[in-house]
Amino acid sequence: CFYFLRLFTEEERLLRANDRAFNLSQQYANNAIKTSKYNVFSFLPLNLFEQFSRLANAYFLFLLVLQLIPQISSVPWFTTAVPLAIVLSVTAVKDANDDINRHKQDKLVNNRLVKVLLNGELREEKWMNVQVGDIVKLESNQFVTADLLLLSSSEPLNLIYVETAELDGVSAALKTASHCCCHLCFLGEVRCEPPNNHLDKFKGTLTLDGQQYGLDNDKVVLRGCTVRNTEWCFGLVIFGGPDTKLMQNSGRTTFKRTSIDQLMNILVLCIFGFLATTCAIMTVGHALWEEKEGSAFTAFLPRKPGVDVPLSSFYSFWSYVIVLNTMVPISLYVSVEMIRLGNSFFIDWDRKMYHPGKDTPAQARTTTLNEELGQIKYIFSDKTGTLTQNIMTFNKCSINGKNYGRKRNLQKTGTIVELDFSWNQLADPKFIFHDYSLLETIKEGNPEAQAFFRLLALCHTVMPEEKKEGELNYQAQSPDEGALVTAARNFGFVFRSRTPETITLMEMGKKVTYELLAVLDFNNTRKRMSVIVRDPEGKMTLYCKGADTIIYERLHPSCNKLKDVTTGHLNEYAGDGLRTLVLAYKDLEESYMGRWMERHHEVSTAMEGREEGLDELYEEIEKDLMLLGATAVEDKLQDGVPQTIEQLAKADIKIWVLTGDKQETAENIGYSCNMLREEMKDIFIVAANTADGVKEELFTLLPPE
Numbered sequence: 246c247f248y249f250l251r252l253f254t255e256e257e258r259l260l261r262a263n264d265r266a267f268n269l270s271q272q273y274a275n276n277a278i279k280t281s282k283y284n285v286f287s288f289l290p291l292n293l294f295e296q297f298s299r300l301a302n303a304y305f306l307f308l309l310v311l312q313l314i315p316q317i318s319s320v321p322w323f324t325t326a327v328p329l330a331i332v333l334s335v336t337a338v339k340d341a342n343d344d345i346n347r348h349k350q351d352k353l354v355n356n357r358l359v360k361v362l363l364n365g366e367l368r369e370e371k372w373m374n375v376q377v378g379d380i381v382k383l384e385s386n387q388f389v390t391a392d393l394l395l396l397s398s399s400e401p402l403n404l405i406y407v408e409t410a411e412l413d414g415v416s417a418a419l420k421t422a423s424h425c426c427c428h429l430c431f432l433g434e435v436r437c438e439p440p441n442n443h444l445d446k447f448k449g450t451l452t453l454d455g456q457q458y459g460l461d462n463d464k465v466v467l468r469g470c471t472v473r474n475t476e477w478c479f480g481l482v483i484f485g486g487p488d489t490k491l492m493q494n495s496g497r498t499t500f501k502r503t504s505i506d507q508l509m510n511i512l513v514l515c516i517f518g519f520l521a522t523t524c525a526i527m528t529v530g531h532a533l534w535e536e537k538e539g540s541a542f543t544a545f546l547p548r549k550p551g552v553d554v555p556l557s558s559f560y561s562f563w564s565y566v567i568v569l570n571t572m573v574p575i576s577l578y579v580s581v582e583m584i585r586l587g588n589s590f591f592i593d594w595d596r597k598m599y600h601p602g603k604d605t606p607a608q609a610r611t612t613t614l615n616e617e618l619g620q621i622k623y624i625f626s627d628k629t630g631t632l633t634q635n636i637m638t639f640n641k642c643s644i645n646g647k648n649y650g651r652k653r654n655l656q657k658t659g660t661i662v663e664l665d666f667s668w669n670q671l672a673d674p675k676f677i678f679h680d681y682s683l684l685e686t687i688k689e690g691n692p693e694a695q696a697f698f699r700l701l702a703l704c705h706t707v708m709p710e711e712k713k714e715g716e717l718n719y720q721a722q723s724p725d726e727g728a729l730v731t732a733a734r735n736f737g738f739v740f741r742s743r744t745p746e747t748i749t750l751m752e753m754g755k756k757v758t759y760e761l762l763a764v765l766d767f768n769n770t771r772k773r774m775s776v777i778v779r780d781p782e783g784k785m786t787l788y789c790k791g792a793d794t795i796i797y798e799r800l801h802p803s804c805n806k807l808k809d810v811t812t813g814h815l816n817e818y819a820g821d822g823l824r825t826l827v828l829a830y831k832d833l834e835e836s837y838m839g840r841w842m843e844r845h846h847e848v849s850t851a852m853e854g855r856e857e858g859l860d861e862l863y864e865e866i867e868k869d870l871m872l873l874g875a876t877a878v879e880d881k882l883q884d885g886v887p888q889t890i891e892q893l894a895k896a897d898i899k900i901w902v903l904t905g906d907k908q909e910t911a912e913n914i915g916y917s918c919n920m921l922r923e924e925m926k927d928i929f930i931v932a933a934n935t936a937d938g939v940k941e942e943l944f945t946l947l948p949p950e
């Protein structure tokens with residue numbers, strides 16, 4: 246109780262690294278978690294209470310009590326007690342089994358080991374003994390113990406790769422450790438927000454040697470992530486166990502009532518009503534009969550002393566309740582449970598729901614799954630990674646008005662020949678492309694084609710990994726970018742390494758290091774990303790890639806002709822259901838850039854209005870761009886998607902798919918996966934950007950009733 250009180254009153258969290266005494270005095274939750282509902286002692290009372298909250302069980306308990314009163318009991322008590330006991334114990338066994346599994350799971354997690362820095366030395370500790378304010382060491386492929394503030398890592402620039410699939414479905418993210426923590430026995434003090442469930446927000450400050458440093462979401466890793474490709478890293482525990490964002494999001498497992506449950510409850514209530522009415526009629530009959538005829542019986546069936554007509558009618562009402570109890574079907578609930586259990590086994594056994602690739606069968610975690618599935622009217626789905634495989638391949642491109650990527654490399658035999666990239670030692674052997682003319686254009690030294698691939702090699706957030714000389718591996722947060730950077734790599738513009746200030750490329754075998762002046766990052770409102778770089782000759786360029794609609798608005802008027810040609814190509818790509826991006830660049834002047842960088846620095850260190858300020862600055866520099874071309878990336882549909890959607894459509898389930906793709910691409914994918922069909926003539930577009938606007942547009946499109 247004390248703990249919960251704290252939770253509600255905690256307004257700010259204050260903790261000190263390496264100071265257990267202080268942190269313990271703050272009474273923060275430690276890192277043990279508990280998802281189980283019962284323990285040995287609480288099982289019986291809690292479970293019985295839960296079971297008797299069900300109407301039917303409560304009714305039979307009431308009946309049992311009635312049967313124990315000798316005056317009204319018309320049948321022996323065990324006729325109700327035995328079935329009730331059976332029903333209760335079957336359910337109790339099932340609940341106990343579920344809870345034992347949860348206990349096992351909790352124990353497994355709580356007993357995982359992690360290295361903790363205690364009194365200056367590393368010691369293995371169980372997860373549950375980790376406290377807020379401890380410093381832990383994580384290694385590659387380890388689960389993140391708690392919500393941690395990253396302090397340092399083995400990788401250059403203190404970078405850490407984490408896989409966040411369990412939290413948000415995104416496969417990989419990149420985090421940076423705070424640069425200020427050079428030794429681990431430091432006594433920093435962290436002040437931050439209280440526990441909450443926002444996965445993408447974190448705000449706090451670190452005070453170290455009298456200096457304050459701002460902390461944000463980039464510097465924390467959350468429980469539920471996995472460390473990848475990072476030999477080791479150290480983190481300071483900020484939230485533990487129930488306070489972690491993962492647990493704050495999971496909420497209590499609530500008992501879900503399906504509509505069949507509700508229907509059954511209504512039916513049972515009706516039966517009760519009927520029962521009460523019947524008993525009332527019988528009671529009235531009894532009273533009349535006793536009044537008239539009863540006196541005749543008193544000779545050989547004498548009334549007990551003190552029992553007159555009203556009292557005996559009252560008794561007989563309850564006796565009838567007992568006699569007629571079979572009207573309320575106790576087995577109704579049991580048989581429904583049995584059917585549900587059977588149905589859930591059918592789901593588990595369904596061969597059509599088995600995925601041989603990953604050896605995963607369907608698994609019904611709750612017995613009510615089948616009836617819940619039967620009530621689905623709408624499905625909301627993500628496109629990339631759900632309908633499609635999220636495996637992107639660079640398919641086509643348009644450079645300076647020329648279209649590359651068609652499979653026209655036909656030899657006499659009629660087979661399509663793949664390009665040979667063996668001249669490029671750093672090429673990715675898995676990359677496949679068919680159009681020979683693109684390679685020729687590049688080798689001829691065509692400046693646009695070179696700029697095109699230079700852009701792809703520079704403008705992204707991919708991290709390279711070179712464990713052995715020449716064996717490059719890319720870590721991409723977005724698979725689109727991975728595909729584009731790999732394409733540039735194979736066509737001779739190899740992205741080799743990056744530091745916060747530089748990017749190094751191998752351009753046609755020559756090492757070139759660009760100074761990275763600014764990264765104008767991507768987000769889904771900007772729909773574009775840019776980098777500003779200075780090449781070894783000192784020339785400054787902004788490279789920008791993004792959605793066609795967005796880039797087109799920001800092009801220099803001199804590109805109009807090229808724009809028309811490129812639009813043609815873009816339409817062709819979108820017609821094939823390919824994901825497109827438009828690429829553009831702009832040369833920058835030294836004097837202008839100097840001023841811009843100053844303002845950029847000012848805005849990005851400001852405490853308030855940072856985002857608006859940056860948006861404005863970005864908007865100002867990302868204009869009058871020169872068009873370079875467009876890329877088309879293919880993301881194939883997953884197996885069986887069209888068939889599944891067709892079946893769902895037959896069941897009259899409405900499907901919504903979310904995507905950020907270009908409209909034509911999205912429509913085409915809609916057709917190829919049977920979401921949209923030829924007979925659907927009235928496809929309409931809702932273009933509003935606000936909730937009210939969308940509502941209004943939808944209402945105008947509704948057919949009149």
Ligand SMILES: Nc1ncnc2c1ncn2[C@@H]1O[C@H](COP(=O)(O)OP(=O)(O)OP(=O)(O)O)[C@@H](O)[C@H]1O
Pocket residue numbers: 627628629723725726767768769772773774790791792793825826903904905906907
């Ligand atoms: N890394 C990137 N750099 C520049 N522009 C991008 C990048 N990723 C996407 N875009 C552009 O921004 C638009 C919106 O992308 P966003 O990632 O928000 O969509 P999404 O919701 O992820 O959709 P989907 O699930 O289909 O990928 C895309 O159509 C694309 O044109």
Ligand SMILES: [Mg+2]
Pocket residue numbers: 629723905
């Ligand atoms: Mg995306």
